[in-house]
Amino acid sequence: MTRYQTTLSLMFAASLSYPASARDYIDIVGSSTVYPFATVVAEQFGRTTPFKTPKIESTGSGGGFKLFCAGIGVQYPDIANASRQIKTSEIDNCRARGVDDIVEIKIGYDGIVIANSKQRSQIRLTLREIFLALAKQVPDPQGSQTLVANPYRSWREINDALPDSRIEVLGPPPTSGTRDAFVELAMEGGCKSYPWIKAMKDIDGKRYKSTCHTLREDGAFVEAGENDNLIVQKLEKNPRALGIFGFSFLDQNSDRIQGSSINGVEPTFEAIADGSYPISRPLFFYVKKAHVGKVPGIAEYLQEFTSEKAWGDDGYLSGKGLIPMPEGERRKFAEYARNLIPLSQ
């Protein structure tokens, strides 16, 4: 019996003392929007340096921050990718666990496009029309300052210049960062073009938010899942429908689908880069300063990511659909990366 007990306790001890000491690869978590760019850099980094290729988990921005802020030590990630800026509550959460110095690096921009199949003509939309087509409640079409349940069935009912086809938009589910950004930039953008709704923001912030951020649920907006490729394929099958997804998918499928112009601006690389295209958002990653030097290769990875050959105008990331920042901004964040300048307190 004692022999069994010894074996058992030995097994237990072995599993308890599992070497959590060394990790020889960089551990990255976070946004699925940044994932396609970070992976390219990681692969390049793994090939051209003696370090191992970093491991990149696609957990979503929020999930990434949760893991990232769990503590200091090799069992916690070194870098968190995000398709939005870190929230104050998340920074507090980090601090509570001893993660004090976080370096924020902006890497570029991503545009969100509304596209349809090439079999139909291109559609010209404004933010207000997008809001009217997709919001659950819209201002009364009669002109009074009240909200009514969205009565619009066809695009023509919103604007005579739009095609007379049923409103049918395929978009990402609420868990997606693309959805967050779309709602914040496009829906809210169109929503606050009504002065009386905009005025609501200061009086009743909650009501303002629910008015502007709630998408209709009567079948005109279809949640098509996280897979943007699927949306592209569905657009081909159903030429009447519009789809919402990231710019890189439009870029890769430009022979099959076309982006709608928003407020008169076409979703092109240049228009997103100079900020004239209204639905674009910055992308970031955050580095745990305490891990630099502890986990091999972090400084070199930052150097690779912030080099001109990666995120520059002709860099390999732009080939994958990342919209580069203006040169001044690039220089500023490369500086942050080199000197590891943390977020101010």
Place this chain on the structure above:
Amino acid sequence: MTDSPSDNSHSVATETIRRSLARRYRQERHFRRWALSAVLAAASVVTLLFASIISNGYSAFQQTYIRLTIYFDPALISTPDSDPAADIPRVLITGDYQGLIKQSLRTRFPGIGKPREKRDLYALISPGAAYLIRDMLMERPDLVGSSKVLWVPADDDVDMLIKGHIRRDVREDERRLTDHQLAWIDQLISEGALKKRFNGAFFVHGDSRDPELAGIRGAAMGSLFTLGITLALSFPIGVAAAIYLEAFAPQNRWTDLIEVNINNLAAVPSIVFGLLGLAVFINFFGMPRSSPLVGGLVLTLMTLPTIIIASRAALKSVPPSIREAALAIGASPMQAMFHHSLPLAMPGMLTGSIIGMAQAMGESAPLLMIGMVAFVADIPQNLSDPSTVLPVQIYLWADSPERAFVERTSAAIMVLLGFLITMNGLAVVLRRRFERRW
């Protein structure tokens, strides 16, 4: 009127029977037809699935290659101030291999001056080709200074054009290849320097963001490690638990409770096991995240109930007379179990285990929680290296914007199906081999 009443009633009875018989035959025929149509429906859905996967994926086993004559220019490979004899590997690692390819392309297509056109020309070749040349030179440093004809992988856009997934007939700015590039590609084809060849890289490389370099090996190794652990743990534990519960455990409230719990666990959604694994193995025991070790343990938890239930059913199906006969001639309960009941129950246990393993192989939800849904380019070497598994690789590729990943996704599904068919085939073979009749 000589007909007797009995005759009359007899014929009425026969008539009733005949009618009911006809009705029963008809019901039988209907039932058979329904059953057959159910089988046909299932078979046609499976055929459709296979047909769509194979028709999408078979082209991924070929990849477009371009023939280039590459001069291994010492000036580009080693910097002038370094002494190549002293430290060959280190010098070779930093060489400008992209430069070698560019040089070769420039000699192939002389007279291209504009930087924009040059960039388009260089874009025909996969960015990974340079690393293939580097790896070749690392192995044979004596090649430096000589020339060699090589087939290097073409860029994924070229590959998609050759395979017909990119249309030529649209406006230049609507496709990913320019008119220049199309002309160069046509020239290469007519000279026989651009061909589809077997895509060996798909089976030897790990994941990559360049479709033409991406391979299934990393995920396959991850699956192998993970399932190895799952099998090594869940089979002995599951069979031992089944034997104990079936043959040795006292029948009381505790064993009833255990039995109910095992049946319940078999029905628990797999993601719950992932959460458990995260809390216990990673957060409490501090095992490395994203490793096949943790993945295997989580899948063990998931598979155990299935194996225990199947093994108990197999033991139950062994006629009790066999055990009783063994006991009657003086075998101990343990001998009766291991010499007589267990060998007879083994085929059923193996079938149950392999079905459980096949289920574990296709699982990705619990692995999400423990970090195995990740980009892992290096091929895992041991149980604690970060790795991913085949279904996760399929999911990640399905979500990639590059069009060439569509066919690779289907090809990866084919590899996964191949694994599953092999495992099920193994189950059949083992069952045949161990099967005994009584």
